[in-house]
Amino acid sequence: MDLESLYVRYGPMVLRRCRALLKDEELALETMQDTFVQLLKAGDSLALHAPSSFLYRTATHLCLNHIRTRKRHPETPGEELLLALACHQDLEERAVVRQLLGAVFGGVHTSTATMAVLHYVDGLTLEEVARTLSMSVSGVRKRLASLKTRVKLEEFHDEP
Numbered sequence: 001m002d003l004e005s006l007y008v009r010y011g012p013m014v015l016r017r018c019r020a021l022l023k024d025e026e027l028a029l030e031t032m033q034d035t036f037v038q039l040l041k042a043g044d045s046l047a048l049h050a051p052s053s054f055l056y057r058t059a060t061h062l063c064l065n066h067i068r069t070r071k072r073h074p075e076t077p078g079e080e081l082l083l084a085l086a087c088h089q090d091l092e093e094r095a096v097v098r099q100l101l102g103a104v105f106g107g108v109h110t111s112t113a114t115m116a117v118l119h120y121v122d123g124l125t126l127e128e129v130a131r132t133l134s135m136s137v138s139g140v141r142k143r144l145a146s147l148k149t150r151v152k153l154e155e156f157h158d159e160p
Contacts, residue, residue: 006051007036013052014059021063021117031066035059053132060114108150111135112143119144 014035018028035058039051111133118124118132119140126144130137 003036003040006039006055010052010055011036014055017056017059018063021060022066027066031059031062034062038062050131053134057114057132057134060117061110064110064113064117108147109143112147115140115143116147 011032015028015032018031018035019025022028022031035055038058039055115129115133118129119126124132126137126140129135130140133140
C-alpha cells in the first residue's frame with residue numbers, strides 16, 4: 001500500500017467530506033489527517049480493495065465523533081446553540097430542528113447515525129450506504145426504518 005499515492009488521489013475527497021460535515025476548515029484539515037492516520041494504523045491487516053469506501057466511512061465516523069464531542073463539551077458557552085442556529089434561517093425552525101435532532105440521534109448507535117447522514121444528507125442509495133459501511137442492504141434498510149419509527153414516535157410524543 002502506497003500511502004502517498006492514496007493521499008494524493010483521495011485526500012481531496014476526504015477533505016470535502018470533512019468540510020461538509022464539520023463546517024470548520026481547521027478541524028476539517030485535522031480530521032482529514034486523522035483519517036489517513038487510521039489507514040496507516042490499519043496497515044497491511046486491511047484488505048484495501050476499495051480505499052475510497054474505507055476513507056469515506058472513516059472520515060464520516062471521525063467527523064461525527066467531533067460533532068458529538070463538540071456538542072457535549074462546547075469550547076465556548078453557546079457554541080452548540082450557534083452551530084444549530086447556523087443551519088437554518090428561521091429562528092423557530094432552528095429550535096425545532098435542534099430539538100428533533102437531539103431526540104433522534106441521542107442514544108443511537110454511531111453506525112446508524114452515519115447511515116442516516118450518508119443516505120438522507122449525502123443522497124447515497126441504500127446499496128451505496130451498505131457498500132460503504134460493509135453491511136447488507138437489508139441491514140441498512142432495517143436500521144433506517146427503525147430510525148424513521150423513532151422519529152415518528154418522537155413527533156407523536158410531542159403532540160398535545
